Amino acid sequence: MTTLxxxxxxxxxxxPPPAKRDRRSWTGWGFIGPFVAVFALVFLAPIAYSxxxxxxxxQLIGGNHFVGLDNYTQALKDDQFWQAVGRVGLFLAIxxxxxLGIALLVALALDSGRLYxxxxxxxxxxxxxxxxxxxxxxxxxxxYGTKYGLVGDINEAxxxxxxxxxxxxxxxxxxxxxxxxxxxGYNMLIFYSALRVIPTSLYEAAEIDGAGQWRIISSxxxxxxxxxxxxxxxxxxxxxxxxxxxxxxLRPLARNAITTDYxxxxxxxxxxxxxxxxxxxxxxxxxMGVLTMIVAYAVQLRGMRKGA
Amino acid sequence: MSTSxxxxxxxxxxxxRTPRKKHTPGKPKRSLLLTxxxxxxxxxxxxxxxxxxxxxxxxxxxxxxxxxxxxAHDFALWDNIRTTFTYHDxxxxxxLLNTLLYVVLGAGGATFLAVLGGYALAKFDFPGKRAIFxxxxxxxxxxxxxxxxxxxxxxSKMGLTDTPWAVIIPSLVSPFGxxxxxxxAAEAIPTELxxxxxxxxxxxxxxxxxxxxPLLAPGIVxxxxxxxxxxxxxxxxPLIMLKDPDWYPLTLGLSAWNSQAETIGGDVIFNxxxxxxxxxxxxxxAAFLFLQKYWQSGLAAGSVKE
Numbered sequence: 001m002t003t004l005x006x007x008x009x010x011x012x013x014x015x016p017p018p019a020k021r022d023r024r025s026w027t028g029w030g031f032i033g034p035f036v037a038v039f040a041l042v043f044l045a046p047i048a049y050s051x052x053x054x055x056x057x058x059q060l061i062g063g064n065h066f067v068g069l070d071n072y073t074q075a076l077k078d079d080q081f082w083q084a085v086g087r088v089g090l091f092l093a094i095x096x097x098x099x100l101g102i103a104l105l106v107a108l109a110l111d112s113g114r115l116y117x118x119x120x121x122x123x124x125x126x127x128x129x130x131x132x133x134x135x136x137x138x139x140x141x142x143x144y145g146t147k148y149g150l151v152g153d154i155n156e157a158x159x160x161x162x163x164x165x166x167x168x169x170x171x172x173x174x175x176x177x178x179x180x181x182x183x184x185g186y187n188m189l190i191f192y193s194a195l196r197v198i199p200t201s202l203y204e205a206a207e208i209d210g211a212g213q214w215r216i217i218s219s220x221x222x223x224x225x226x227x228x229x230x231x232x233x234x235x236x237x238x239x240x241x242x243x244x245x246x247x248x249x250l251r252p253l254a255r256n257a258i259t260t261d262y263x264x265x266x267x268x269x270x271x272x273x274x275x276x277x278x279x280x281x282x283x284x285x286x287x288m289g290v291l292t293m294i295v296a297y298a299v300q301l302r303g304m305r306k307g308a
Numbered sequence: 309m310s311t312s313x314x315x316x317x318x319x320x321x322x323x324x325r326t327p328r329k330k331h332t333p334g335k336p337k338r339s340l341l342l343t344x345x346x347x348x349x350x351x352x353x354x355x356x357x358x359x360x361x362x363x364x365x366x367x368x369x370x371x372x373x374x375x376x377x378x379x380a381h382d383f384a385l386w387d388n389i390r391t392t393f394t395y396h397d398x399x400x401x402x403x404l405l406n407t408l409l410y411v412v413l414g415a416g417g418a419t420f421l422a423v424l425g426g427y428a429l430a431k432f433d434f435p436g437k438r439a440i441f442x443x444x445x446x447x448x449x450x451x452x453x454x455x456x457x458x459x460x461x462x463x464s465k466m467g468l469t470d471t472p473w474a475v476i477i478p479s480l481v482s483p484f485g486x487x488x489x490x491x492x493a494a495e496a497i498p499t500e501l502x503x504x505x506x507x508x509x510x511x512x513x514x515x516x517x518x519x520x521x522p523l524l525a526p527g528i529v530x531x532x533x534x535x536x537x538x539x540x541x542x543x544x545x546p547l548i549m550l551k552d553p554d555w556y557p558l559t560l561g562l563s564a565w566n567s568q569a570e571t572i573g574g575d576v577i578f579n580x581x582x583x584x585x586x587x588x589x590x591x592x593x594a595a596f597l598f599l600q601k602y603w604q605s606g607l608a609a610g611s612v613k614e
Contacts, residue, residue, distance in 0.1 A: 025433070027432055027434065028428040028429075028431075028433065028434030028437065029434055031424045031425060031427055032425040032429065032434075034421050035425035035481070036440060038477070038480045039444065041477070042455070042459060042477060042478045042480070043455065043481065044443075045462060046455040046458040049461065049462055050454075050455070106346065112336060112342070113336045114336050114337065114339040114343075115339070115346060116338055116343045117343070121346045123596070123597065124354065125353050126596070127353065127354075127357075128353060129537070129596075130595075131357075131541075131593075132540065132559050132589070133541060133543055133559075134541075134543050134562055134563050135360075135562065135588055136356070138563075138566060138582075138585055139360050142359075142363075142376075143356065143359055143376065150376040153376050157375070185353070249563055249566070265454075268454075269548070278457065281457050282458055285455075286454065288454055289450050289454040
């Protein structure tokens with residue numbers, strides 16, 4: 001498996017000539033140095049800085065002073081924060097499986113060779129990825145409207161009474177639909193690319209054994225793209241936990257339904273930019289980051305252990 | 309990720325180099341049913357885009373008065389486009405140019421750094437390589453928005469907020485781009501070719517630009533396209549970094565126009581929001597369509613290592 005090493009194990013090229021190492025041990029730095037420098041500035045420094053911030057508190061009396069883990073204890077008892085976490089948790093539990101399920105079905109359909117106009121489908125379904133979240137949210141937001149939007153038109157034309165998709169009961173589902181629309185194609189492409197590199201010989205062998213299409217899908221295709229599925233799941237989890245753009249852009253259309261602490265990210269944003277509580281905001285962001293990593297890591301462990 | 313994933317246990321040559329013509333042995337029968345289901349999916353995908361095109365032909369009055377799925381009596385597309393570009397002393401043009409600036413410097417720079425770094429990871433052995441890899445992959449899991457507030461505070465101390473640099477500098481790092489370029493470089497550049505160039509007396513810089521770079525073209529297009537999307541569509545970063553509308557990118561400008569309807573005495577210009585949205589998405593959709601061949605092959609290479 002010369003060219004197929006996965007990242008973690010991918011260190012050296014297979015059997016590098018031993019002489020190479022000594023000769024240009026530092027040459028590689030000339031090429032990767034610039035990336036590392038900017039990376040340190042925009043990734044590592046902010047992480048360090050936010051840890052520093054989270055240990056301090058800025059007060060009218062006494063100014064900036066060290067408070068240890070006080071901000072963390074405050075956050076862990078903060079109902080607003082946990083409600084927001086619960087909301088993205090619910091979002092994640094429902095939206096991510098639906099989105100990835102559709103993406104997987106589409107990828108399998110494309111890969112089956114049973115479609116007319118395959119490449120048309122592939123590129124069209126991918127296109128929303130190129131649409132900014134702002135535009136996607138504005139389009140769907142206008143369409144959701146009961147007064148001037150599509151929902152209103154449908155109600156008027158057919159005498160139906162579709163619910164107000166921007167009301168508190170529905171708005172989370174409405175956001176879920178926007179996110180699904182944006183990213184189904186992207187995830188489909190990840191799955192499809194993984195499906196395409198399965199060698200035909202496996203299918204031939206399966207066919208000789210008399211395996212049908214469903215059997216080939218469940219015994220060959222799905223196990224072979226397990227890695228792609230795990231990665232797509234992890235990215236979707238990270239995306240859900242970070243939910244901000246869609247609710248924040250939708251808010252002018254749904255004031256009652258979307259509060260400024262609607263998602264953890266919205267909450268940190270409001271704390272920082274409307275409330276000037278930078279220290280507390282950094283603390284909440286760190287807790288959210290750690291939470292994200294724990295969930296992502298758990299999914300990875302589980303995904304890798306299962307079968308295969 | 310871990311080792312068990314990658315690809316099926318084929319010990320033979322790389323499947324990349326011998327692409328399969330068909331995915332199932334024999335000629336699978338085309339299915340009308342499956343094609344029909346996919347057509348439904350396409351309908352879901354394009355419905356909002358069709359809605360956008362139709363409604364960009366309406367005046368503000370027409371938007372409220374007509375059915376969203378069909379044209380109003382008056383066809384105002386050209387008027388809308390003209391007004392979009394001239395409204396408020398042509399601020400939309402300014403936003404468009406800002407976006408281009410952020411894309412050229414941000415996405416262009418990110419691609420350049422990713423190409424250099426990916427090449428280094430794929431073709432050199434150097435101290436700290438493992439550590440770099442681990443840290444960069446770990447960083448992908450850190451929610452980017454969690455970094456936003458501290459980055460803002462840092463940049464504001466450095467006097468960078470409310471300048472283009474506040475948007476450009478964070479855009480310069482693309483861990484995904486680095487990963488993709490690394491995989492792609494490992495695949496596309498035969499080490500012997502580099503050795504040969506060095507034997508001929510080319511120094512490392514020349515070897516990179518004259519031997520490696522041409523071979524990396526499809527990978528570069530792919531990374532450039534994806535970093536362009538990320539920069540063109542970026543909303544959160546400029547939102548926190550910029551106060552001055554003169555530096556807004558298109559995304560932020562459109563969102564500002566949209567909320568303008570809310571302010572007391574604010575001019576309601578949903579027709580311009582819709583037309584502006586249409587103008588914003590056309591370049592990227594066009595780029596993806598025209599460059600299909602390149603980025604799809606680039607992505608396919610990346611997926612091998614997943």
